Every structure is written in C-alpha cells, then in structure tokens.
Amino acid sequence: MRMKLAAAATMALSVMPLSASADGEVNIYSYRQAYLLEPLLNAFEKETGIKANVVFAKKGLAERLEREGRNSPADIVMTVDISRINDLVERDLVASLDNETLENNIPENLRHPDGKWFALTTRGRLIFASKDRVEEGEITTYEELADDKWDNRICTRSGKHPYNIALISSMIAHHGEEETEKWLEGVKDNLARKPQGGDRDQIKAIAEGVCDIAIGNSYYYGNMLNDENQRPAAEAVRLVFPNAEGRGTHVNISGIQLTKSAPNRDNAIKLMEFLSTEEAQRIYAEANTEYPANPNVSPSGQVAEWGEINPDQLSLQEIANNRNAAVKLVDRVDYDNL
Amino acid sequence: MTEAGTSGETGLGQPLLAKRTSKRWLISAALTTAIVALPVVSVLFLALFPEENIWPHLLETTLPRYLITTFKLMLGVAAITLVIGLATAWAVTMCEFPGRRFFEWAMLLPFAVPAYVIAYVYTSLLDYAGPVQKALREVFGWESARDYWFPEIRTLEGATLMIGLVLYPYVYLLARAAFLEQSPSLFAVSRSLGHSAISTFFRVVLPIARPAIAVGLSLVLMETLNDFGTVDFFAVQTLTAGLFDTWMNLGNLGGAAQIATTMLVFVVILVTLERYSRRRQQQFAARDNRDPIRRFTLSRPRQLICIAVCALPVILGFVIPAITLGQYAWEYFDESWNSEFIRNTLNSLFLSGTAALTTLLIGVTLAYSRRLHDTRGMQIMMRLSSLGYAMPGAVLAVGVIIPLAGFDNWLDGLMRDTFNISTGLLLSGSSFALVFAYTVRFLAVSAGSVESALQKITPSMDMASRSLGHSPGSTLLRVHLPMLRGTLITAALVVFVDCMKELPATLILRPFNFETLATYVYQFASDEQLAHSALPALIIVLAGIIPIILMSRSISNTRSIA
Numbered sequence: 001m002r003m004k005l006a007a008a009a010t011m012a013l014s015v016m017p018l019s020a021s022a023d024g025e026v027n028i029y030s031y032r033q034a035y036l037l038e039p040l041l042n043a044f045e046k047e048t049g050i051k052a053n054v055v056f057a058k059k060g061l062a063e064r065l066e067r068e069g070r071n072s073p074a075d076i077v078m079t080v081d082i083s084r085i086n087d088l089v090e091r092d093l094v095a096s097l098d099n100e101t102l103e104n105n106i107p108e109n110l111r112h113p114d115g116k117w118f119a120l121t122t123r124g125r126l127i128f129a130s131k132d133r134v135e136e137g138e139i140t141t142y143e144e145l146a147d148d149k150w151d152n153r154i155c156t157r158s159g160k161h162p163y164n165i166a167l168i169s170s171m172i173a174h175h176g177e178e179e180t181e182k183w184l185e186g187v188k189d190n191l192a193r194k195p196q197g198g199d200r201d202q203i204k205a206i207a208e209g210v211c212d213i214a215i216g217n218s219y220y221y222g223n224m225l226n227d228e229n230q231r232p233a234a235e236a237v238r239l240v241f242p243n244a245e246g247r248g249t250h251v252n253i254s255g256i257q258l259t260k261s262a263p264n265r266d267n268a269i270k271l272m273e274f275l276s277t278e279e280a281q282r283i284y285a286e287a288n289t290e291y292p293a294n295p296n297v298s299p300s301g302q303v304a305e306w307g308e309i310n311p312d313q314l315s316l317q318e319i320a321n322n323r324n325a326a327v328k329l330v331d332r333v334d335y336d337n338l
Numbered sequence: 339m340t341e342a343g344t345s346g347e348t349g350l351g352q353p354l355l356a357k358r359t360s361k362r363w364l365i366s367a368a369l370t371t372a373i374v375a376l377p378v379v380s381v382l383f384l385a386l387f388p389e390e391n392i393w394p395h396l397l398e399t400t401l402p403r404y405l406i407t408t409f410k411l412m413l414g415v416a417a418i419t420l421v422i423g424l425a426t427a428w429a430v431t432m433c434e435f436p437g438r439r440f441f442e443w444a445m446l447l448p449f450a451v452p453a454y455v456i457a458y459v460y461t462s463l464l465d466y467a468g469p470v471q472k473a474l475r476e477v478f479g480w481e482s483a484r485d486y487w488f489p490e491i492r493t494l495e496g497a498t499l500m501i502g503l504v505l506y507p508y509v510y511l512l513a514r515a516a517f518l519e520q521s522p523s524l525f526a527v528s529r530s531l532g533h534s535a536i537s538t539f540f541r542v543v544l545p546i547a548r549p550a551i552a553v554g555l556s557l558v559l560m561e562t563l564n565d566f567g568t569v570d571f572f573a574v575q576t577l578t579a580g581l582f583d584t585w586m587n588l589g590n591l592g593g594a595a596q597i598a599t600t601m602l603v604f605v606v607i608l609v610t611l612e613r614y615s616r617r618r619q620q621q622f623a624a625r626d627n628r629d630p631i632r633r634f635t636l637s638r639p640r641q642l643i644c645i646a647v648c649a650l651p652v653i654l655g656f657v658i659p660a661i662t663l664g665q666y667a668w669e670y671f672d673e674s675w676n677s678e679f680i681r682n683t684l685n686s687l688f689l690s691g692t693a694a695l696t697t698l699l700i701g702v703t704l705a706y707s708r709r710l711h712d713t714r715g716m717q718i719m720m721r722l723s724s725l726g727y728a729m730p731g732a733v734l735a736v737g738v739i740i741p742l743a744g745f746d747n748w749l750d751g752l753m754r755d756t757f758n759i760s761t762g763l764l765l766s767g768s769s770f771a772l773v774f775a776y777t778v779r780f781l782a783v784s785a786g787s788v789e790s791a792l793q794k795i796t797p798s799m800d801m802a803s804r805s806l807g808h809s810p811g812s813t814l815l816r817v818h819l820p821m822l823r824g825t826l827i828t829a830a831l832v833v834f835v836d837c838m839k840e841l842p843a844t845l846i847l848r849p850f851n852f853e854t855l856a857t858y859v860y861q862f863a864s865d866e867q868l869a870h871s872a873l874p875a876l877i878i879v880l881a882g883i884i885p886i887i888l889m890s891r892s893i894s895n896t897r898s899i900a
Contacts, residue, residue, distance in 0.1 A: 033861070055852075056861070057845055063591060063736060064846065067743035068766060071750055158573055160583055196492045196573045208466040209482025331399035336575065 026267040028054045029061045030078040032254065036287050037078070043283070044274050050267045065093050070261045075268035078120075080254040081162040083169075085117045086320035094257040099269065105276035105294045109315065110253065119253035119316075120275055121290035124218045124309050125167050126249065127240040128203055133212045134238070142171065142242045142250070145215075146186025154190045155202045155211035159335030160327065163199070163217060163252060168329060169322035170250045173314055177325060184333045194338045200224055200233075207233035217252070218309075222289025222302055239306055248312035252319075254290070363810060364716075367707035370700050371719040374778050377737025378602075378725050384740070385595035393596065396584075404580035404597070408563065408604075411498055411576055415562045416555060418502030422651045423509025423554065428539065429648055431517040434633040435641040441648040443887060448655030449507045450882025452839040452856070454567025455875050457500045458863040459659045461571070464491045492572040500568055503655040505558045512554035516547035522632060535634070556612040563604060564730045566842045567860065577601050578730045591736065598733040605728030609721065660879060666872030674873035678853075683877060686854040689769060690837035693776035694784075694830040700777065701784030701829065705792050706814055709800075720789070724782030731779065731842035738775045738847060742766035768849055775843045780836050784829040791825035792818065831885030838878050 030037065034056045041052040055061075055074075065072055065088070077094070079085050088094050089112065097115035110119035127139060139145070145154060156164065171180045192211035202214035203224060214237075224234035241249045256275060262268050274280055278297050285292035286300040291309065298304060330336075429435070430442050448456075464470050471488055480486050490496065520543065528538040544551075569579045577597055585594035636644065667674065704723060708716045726734065743766040753761045765771060795818060803813040819826070841856050848857065855874040862871035 055848070063585075064739060067739040069743065069747045071746060071760070193490070194493070194573070204467070205483075209484045210466075328395055328399070331395070334399070334403070336573065337403065 024050050024267070026050055026052050026075050026264050026271050027073045028052055028076045028078055029065060029074045030054050030056050031061065031080055031084065032056070032078050036284075039287065040275065040280055040284055043280070044271055047274070048267075048270055050270065052271065062087055062091065062093070065259065066091055068261070072259060072261045073263060074259050075262035075264045076271060077257045077259060078254070079257065081166060081252055082255075082316045083162055083166060083320045083323040085253070085255045085257065086317070086323075088257055089116045093260055095260045095262065095265075097258050097269065097272070099273065101273040102276050105273075105278075105281075105296075107293070107295055109313070110293045117255045117257045118272065118276065119255045119293040120281070121254045121285050121288070121293055122251045122311065123254075123290050124241060124249045124251050124311070125163060126216060126218050126221070127242050128206060128214045128216055128221065128237040129240055130206045130212045131236060131238050136238070139213060139240060140242065140245065142167070143183065145190065145213075146183045147190075150190040150213060152190065152192050153212040154187065155192055155205045155214040156187075156195050157198055157202060157216075158195045159184070159330040159333075164215070165323055165326045165330070166252050166319050167215070167250050168326040169319045170312060170314055172322045172325055172329070173318050174247065177329065181329055181333060184329060184335060188333055188335050188338075191338055195336050200230065203237055204230075204233045207236035218291075218303075218306070219289040225302070226289070241307070241309055243312070244310045247314075248310045250314075251291075251309070251311040253293070253316065363703075363707040363710050367704050367716065367719055370703060371723045374700070374723045374726060374781055376741045377734055377775075377778055378722075378729060379737075380740040381595045381598050381729075381733055381737040382602075384592055384736075385599045387592070393593075396593065396596070400575075400580055400583075401597070401600070404575055404577045405600075407494065407574060408576040408578075410494060411501070411569075411574065412559050412562050414495070414498035415502045415505060415558060418498065419506040419509045419558045420551075420555065422502070422506040424513050424544075424551070426506075426648050426651065427510045427513035427517060428543075429644045431514055432633055433640075433644050434635050435644040437645055437648075441652070444652050444656075445510050445648060446507045446886040447652055447883065448504045449886055450835070450879045451504050451656060451659050452567070452841075452875075452878060453501050453504050453561075453565050454571065454841060455663075455859065455863070455879070456504055456655070456659050457497070457568040457571050458859075458868050458875075459662045460496075460500065461491055462868050463658075463662060464488075494572075494574050497565075497568050497572045497574045500572075501562055501565055503651065505561055506651060506655070508557045508561075509551060509554040512550040513547055516550035517543065520546055553612050556608040559608055560605060560728050563601060563728070566730065566732060577604075578732070581730065582732060585732075585736075594733070595736070598730065601730060601733075602725070602728065605725070609724070609728065613721075660876070663872045663876045663879065666869045667876050670869050670872060674870065679858075679874060682853045682855050682858050682874065685852060686838055686856070686878075689772055689776070689854060690834045693773050693780065693837045694834040696773060696777045697781050697784040697833045698788075698826060698830050700781055701786075701788045702814070702819075702826075704781075704785045705789040706810075706818070708789065709792055710810055720785065723785060726778035727780065727782035729779065731775075731840060731844075732846065734775055734779055735843040735846035738771055738778070738843070739766055742771055742774070769852070771847045771849075772844060775847055776833075776837045776840060779840070779843065780833045783833050783836065787825055787829040787832075788822065791822050795821055828885060828888055831888060835882045835885055838881050 028037070034054050037052075037054060041054070045051055057064075061077065062084070065074055065077065068074070077088060079088070094116050097118075099115065102111070102115070102118055106118050110122070111117065127142075127145070129139060139150075144150075158164070159168070168180060168184065171183060175183070193205070199214075199216035199220040200223075202211075202216050203221065205211050206214055218239075221234055221237070221239065224230040243249055256272055258265070258268055258272065275284065276294060278294060281292040281294040281297045282300070284290075285297065285303070289300065289303055291299050291303065426441070426445050430438055430445065462468055466483055466488075474480070474486070474488070478486070524542055524546070525538060528542045529535070533541065563576075564578065565576075566578050566582065568574075569576045570582070573579075575583075577600060581594045581597040581601070584590050584597060700723075704720060708720055729737065746761070746764050746766050749764065750761050753759050765774075799817050799821075800813055803817050804810070808816065838854075839856060841860055844854055844857050845860065848854070853861075855878050859871040859875045859878070862868070863875070868875075
C-alpha cells in the first residue's frame with residue numbers, strides 16, 4: 001500500500017496539517033471495473049502528472065463513504081445507474097459543483113441542476129430478439145413484453161437488479177403503479193426460466209435456444225461482439241430499440257460525483273473536467289461500447305452501426321424517485337421466483 | 339472448529355484463583371469481549387432505530403420467502419452433510435478396506451475449497467456452453483437447449499449440493515472423533531444381545547455420538563447461513579441475499595440490519611443447541627483406552643462399496659474442482675503470474691497471518707480467564723465473543739465500519755479542535771479494519787478449540803505450578819501453552835485458511851488499491867471469467883490443505899489403533 005495515501009491508510013500515528021493533502025493524487029471509489037478506467041486514468045496522469053487510485057467494489061461503497069464522513073479519502077465516486085447516483089445525493093455525501101467546462105460538455109438533462117452528478121455515458125435498455133425465431137418488427141415496445149404471444153419465450157436477469165428497477169421505475173412514471181404491476185405480472189408469466197445471471201447470460205440463452213427475446217443493456221451486446229468467445233452468441237440476436245417510434249427508449253447513465261469531503265478537491269475537479277472532454281469521452285464510451293454524454297462526440301463506429309437511439313426524455317430524477325416503489329412492486333409480483 | 343468430547347464446565351472443584359490475585363485476567367477478558375461484541379451491538383442498534391421502517395413491507399412480501407428459502411437450504415445442506423459425513427466417518431473408523439488410511443484424511447479435502455469457488459467451477463463445467471453439455475450434444479446430435487433436458491445448476495438444489503459438498507467435513511470430523519472415543523465394548527454388548535450391526539449403529543452408536551454430531555451440524559448450518567458468494571451467483575434468495583438486496587437495492591441499511599437480527603435469532607438457536615448437546619456429554623462413560631477398536635473385516639464387494647462411498651464426495655468436492663482450476667491455471671499461467679498476483683498473495687498471507695495470531699492471543703486470554711474464574715458471567719462472555727462467527731460477513735463489515743469510523747471521526751475532531759491537526763481515518767480505512775473483522779468473525783474457532791483443549795489438562799498441574807510460587811500468567815506460559823502447542827497451531831491454521839477464503843466483509847472493508855486473493859477471484863469469476871482467477875483460487879485451495887493434514891493427524895493420535 002502507498003504510504004502517501006492519507007493518514008487513514010497508515011497505522012502509524014502520523015499526523016498532518018489540515019490543509020495538506022497527498023500531492024498529485026486523486027482517489028476514486030468506483031462501481032465500475034478498474035480495467036475500464038485504466039486507459040483513461042493513464043492518459044490523465046500523462047497529461048497532468050496526477051496519479052489516480054481506485055477502489056473497485058460492487059457493493060457498499062455508499063455506506064463506506066457515509067461512515068468515513070469528512071475524513072474519507074475518496075475524492076470521486078464513479079457509479080452506474082441513476083438510483084445509485086441519487087442515493088449519494090440524498091445521503092448528502094456529494095458536493096455541488098459549478099463548473100463551466102463540465103456545463104459546456106454535458107447537456108443539461110444529463111447532469112444534476114446543482115452539479116451534484118454528471119453523466120459520462122448513456123446506455124439504452126434494449127430488447128434482444130432471436131434472428132431465427134422472431135420476425136423483424138414482431139416486437140417494438142416494452143409494453144408488448146407482457147403479450148401472451150411471448151409465453152415461455154422471455155429471459156431476463158433478476159428483477160431486483162438496478163437496471164431492471166430503473167426500467168420498471170420508468171414504466172411507473174408513464175403508466176402508474178397499478179398498470180405497471182399488471183404489466184410486470186404479464187412479463188413474469190412469459191418467462192422461460194427463473195431470472196438469473198447477468199445481461200450477457202440472457203443473450204447467450206437466446207443463442208442456446210432457451211428463450212427467444214431478452215432484455216439487456218446495449219453495451220453488453222457490443223462487448224460480446226468484441227470478445228471472440230462470446231461473438232457467436234451475440235450474432236444470434238437482433239437489436240430492438242423499444243418504443244423508438246413513441247416516447248423513446250429507456251436509457252440509464254454512468255456518472256461521476258465529487259465527494260463533499262474530497263481531500264484532493266482540485267485534482268478531482270481536473271479529472272472530472274478531463275473525463276468530459278471530447279477525447280476522453282471518445283475513449284471512455286468506446287471502451288465499454290456506450291453512448292458518450294458529450295453531444296459533440298459521436299458514438300464509436302460499432303455503436304453507430306446499431307442505428308440511432310431515440311432516448312426517452314423522462315427526467316432521470318423521476319426514475320430515481322420511483323425506485324422504492326419499483327422495488328416493492330417487484331417484491332409483490334415475486335418476479336424472481338418462478 | 340471446536341472439538342467435541344468436552345464438557346461445558348471445567349469440572350474443576352476449586353477456584354484456581356486466590357482472592358488476593360488481581361482481577362487482571364477477568365478485566366482483560368471483559369474488555370476483549372466488549373470489543374468483539376461491538377460490531378454485533380452496532381448492527382442491533384441500527385436495527386432498533388432504522389431511518390425508515392421497512393418491516394411491514396418485508397413481512398408482507400419478501401421476509402417469509404427469504405425465511406423459507408433459507409430454511410430449505412439449511413435443511414438440504416443438513417441432510418447432505420449428515421448422510422455423507424456419517425457414512426464416511428463410520429466406514430473409515432469401523433471398517434477395514436484398502437485405502438482406508440488414505441481416506442481418513444482425504445475426506446477432509448473439500449474443506450479447502452471455498453463454496454463460491456466450487457460454485458463457479460461446476461457452473462463452468464455444467465452450463466450449456468460447458469464441456470459436459472457440449473459432449474452430450476455431440477454424442478446425441480442435439481442442436482439447442484430445446485432438444486433435451488438438463489438439470490439447472492443455478493437453483494436452490496444446486497446451491498444446496500455445492501455448499502453440502504464443501505461443508506460435510508465438519509460432520510465427518512466430529513462424528514469420527516466421537517466414534518473413536520466410544521468404547522468398543524458397548525458395540526460388542528449390543529451385538530451379543532442379538533442386534534445387527536445396522537441396528538446397533540442406530541440404537542447405540544448414534545445416540546452416544548449425537549452431541550458431537552450436533553456440534554458439527556451447527557457449524558455447518560452457521561456456515562450455510564453465512565454464505566454469500568454461492569447464493570449470489572445462483573440467485574437463490576436466502577436471508578443473506580435478501581439482506582444484501584435490502585441494503586444495496588433499497589439503500590436501507592436499517593432494514594438490512596433488521597434482517598441481520600432475524601439471522602442472529604437463527605444463530606442463537608444454533609449456538610444453544612450446540613451448547614446443550616455438549617452439556618449432555620458428561621453423562622457418558624469415559625472410554626477405556628486399553629480396549630482398541632477392532633475393525634470389521636469385509637467381503638470384497640462390501641470393501642468396494644466402502645471405497646465408492648468414501649471416494650465420491652472427495653472426487654466431487656475436491657478432485658474435480660482442483661483439476662479444473664489446475665487446468666485453467668496452467669493454460670493461463672503466463673497471464674496470471676504477474677506482479678499483481680504476487681502482491682495479492684502477499685496481502686492475503688499478511689492479513690490472514692495477523693488475524694490468526696490475534697485470534698489465538700485473544701482466544702487463549704478468554705479460555706484461560708474462564709479457567710481461572712469459571713463463573714456464569716464468564717460463560718456469557720465466552721458465548722458473546724463467539725457470536726461473530728455467526729454474523730454474515732457483509733453485516734459484520736457494517737458492524738465494523740460503524741464503531742471504527744465513529745472512533746476515527748471522534749478522535750479526528752478532538753485533534754482538530756485542540757491541536758488543529760487531523761488524524762484522519764486511522765483505523766477504518768486501513769487493513770486494521772479487515773484484521774478486526776476477521777478476528778471478530780473467527781474468534782469462536784480459536785477460543786473454542788483452546789477452551790476444549792484446556793479442559794483436558796488436569797487442574798493439579800495448575801495447583802502444582804502455583805504452589806511452587808508461579809503466577810497464573812507464568813503458569814500459562816510454562817505449563818499450559820507448551821502442552822497446548824498442537825491445538826494452538828491447528829487453531830491458528832484453521833483461522834488462517836478461513837481468512838484466506840473470506841469474501842463479503844473483505845470486499846466492503848478493503849483499503850485503496852488493495853486486493854486479496856479472494857476478492858480477486860470474485861471479481862473475475864463472478865463475471866464468468868473463471869480462467870483468469872483460477873490461479874489465485876488454486877492458491878486458496880492449496881493453503882487450505884495444510885491445516886487439514888495437521889488436523890487429521892491430531893485426531894488419529896487420540897487413540898492407539900490395534
């Protein structure tokens with residue numbers, strides 16, 4: 001472990017003056033795999049000389065941040081899913097940031113009004129359909145997933161996963177709780193198997209013939225195409241951008257937030273600015289086949305080939321606000337137990 | 339792992355501590371217990387004063403489901419571990435067949451494989467794209483999953499099997515120790531009264547061994563309750579999974595703490611059951627050491643059955659996972675063997691080593707204090723300090739963060755106000771937090787085994803030493819510890835291996851840029867990239883084999899074999 005990493009990281013009683021912080025460093029709590037960030041952080045270090053340290057964890061980072069309070073070594077939290085991002089805002093763990101660069105680079109609907117979060121990338125929650133067993137145009141909306149026609153033909157991951165919760169939250173926003181509950185029961189009745197695995201597993205299941213349609217995030221499909229072992233599975237499915245003709249496809253974001261307690265605040269802001277620039281946005285979106293948040297950057301060739309995405313204009317805040325209702329709804333429907 | 343065959347009392351007639359001796363031992367034991375019980379108390383506190391009352395929703399929807407699933411899982415695992423554990427323990431103790439001596443210790447090998455690792459391995463072997471189904475499709479010419487039926491491994495039944503395969507050694511170990519301790523004359527008497535071997539087994543042998551088996555089973559059930567890696571991967575909704583869900587998806591730590599409290603109720607029942615079984619133990623006749631076990635000589639076919647019964651769990655629980663991991667590790671060796679891997683290995687060794695020594699130190703303190711003052715209060719302390727073993731790792735992590743961060747922030751505030759300097763997060767952001775969590779979690783293991791080993795040392799030893807003018811501390815150093823050496827080494831090793839495997843708490847508490855072998859394995863394997871994590875997984879498994887061999891030797895030495 002690096003000795004420089006704040007007094008917190010040492011057992012020695014080394015005390016330091018209040019204003020000093022480890023020079024030339026920035027500490028990141030990340031829900032995103034370290035390898036996705038690595039190329040960017042290396043580029044950042046080259047440009048500024050600031051070294052980034054990452055703690056990657058799938059769970060519990062918000063709790064950790066909250067308990068550490070003003071002494072937390074974390075400067076930045078990198079999170080996926082609007083509800084998780086909103087969680088940190090509600091727990092009052094993140095700072096407002098009024099920053100011209102970020103405001104120029106990230107459109108208004110993809111950032112918090114007071115700068116408590118900024119989206120870096122967006123991803124659509126799509127329907128994957130078997131090329132062999134589902135006709136083009138046979139399914140075009142989320143609503144149709146509850147159609148009897150798909151009985152025993154759908155696969156999804158757990159209904160409790162944040163990505164599905166966000167989708168259900170958006171359905172609640174558009175249709176109200178009662179109708180959404182009926183819809184979810186309909187989807188559950190159509191499941192070919194108990195919800196399990198991740199989004200990639202649903203695409204694999206279509207390739208294996210377990211089901212004919214599945215729900216998943218756009219970048220999983222892209223990443224599978226880029227992995228020679230998984231390419232055949234991805235090639236067995238066709239992408240459907242649900243509700244493209246209507247209100248638009250449900251999108252979610254990956255975002256970046258500045259902590260209230262940031263010991264290396266200036267370095268952290270530099271990193272945030274850097275990640276919103278066109279060059280970084282290109283690299284970052286491409287690394288995970290996502291849509292860049294910066295409108296001046298067009299999606300990478302591969303992502304562009306999938307066709308235009310027409311994102312649902314529903315405010316992300318509203319999706320976050322419906323989260324608890326969505327979770328409870330999934331519990332009531334008992335979606336995960338066939 | 340606690341040894342069976344000991345009473346709940348020390349059985350010492352007179353107190354070993356004269357009134358005028360200081361209460362140092364008692365005070366240090368009380369302090370230790372308080373520190374260890376801190377995380378448990380923190381979680382309970384959180385559960386009692388949650389920010390949002392989620393009970394109505396939980397009770398109405400998910401909690402009954404979590405309870406039923408947990409109950410089913412525990413029942414299933416109990417059945418599997420009992421059947422495998424008892425059958426194999428009986429075979430290697432009472433029957434003579436080729437390979438018996440090998441199986442004596444080989445039966446313990448699955449212990450070395452963490453449940454989540456075995457789950458990853460069998461998923462990669464048995465899923466649609468794995469070698470088993472691929473071969474079947476080739477042989478029968480099937481095209482897709484629609485053409486044939488194959489059991490789903492990612493189910494409650496699958497999780498039951500996986501967990502059962504790596505936990506049955508608890509039952510095997512304790513049942514075997516109990517069978518070894520039994521007086522063969524009992525068996526002979528029963529046979530002479532006209533009972534068959536089978537009937538004798540159920541009427542005489544099992545009832546006498548029951549307390550020991552209950553101890554083994556309660557350990558199995560606690561481990562089952564604690565499992566996160568497997569149920570997470572298989573999407574089986576146990577209380578632990580529900581706890582994570584409530585905490586991570588609803589962001590409701592209070593609700594999670596409430597589920598944790600529900601789990602603690604389970605645990606208290608298990609602990610009580612275990613204690614109760616041990617209390618019964620005193621009534622049984624001490625066995626007569628001059629009377630060695632005479633093993634049955636079996637016919638050929640029966641010998642083959644014995645071999646098959648013993649070989650199957652070892653093959654499924656150890657050989658197949660080890661070979662699979664070995665193959666992957668070999669293929670990806672150049673990719674895996676890098677500076678990062680070496681650093682993670684060193685991290686694991688350092689953390690587990692430190693935690694093993696700490697638990698040993700505290701375990702000895704507690705057990706010896708109890709020997710000096712065997713009071714009701716001391717017994718309660720022992721029990722409190724072993725509660726951590728039953729806390730699911732994730733809950734424990736929360737329980738550790740709360741007091742440590744509280745302390746850090748308090749100290750920091752104090753220093754800022756008085757000297758205008760910041761001490762920062764002294765404890766909660768460092769590996770201290772991890773060692774602390776491990777210590778709380780595995781103290782029961784070391785304290786339990788030290789306690790039961792101490793009880794086997796006659797008080798006259800203490801008296802002789804003390805009458806020669808030695809203090810309690812000096813007596814411990816000169817008399818007890820040398821006699822306990824084997825136990826201490828074994829206990830430390832078991833804790834060491836448990837720490838190497840520990841996952842949920844490590845994930846939440848580890849400092850910046852810090853991975854252990856277990857977190858590294860989880861990161862890749864849960865992303866279905868088992869091949870990349872095979873080498874570290876293999877190291878965890880190999881480390882786990884060492885204490886197994888030592889443990890089994892110490893049991894074999896408990897009796898002379900004719």
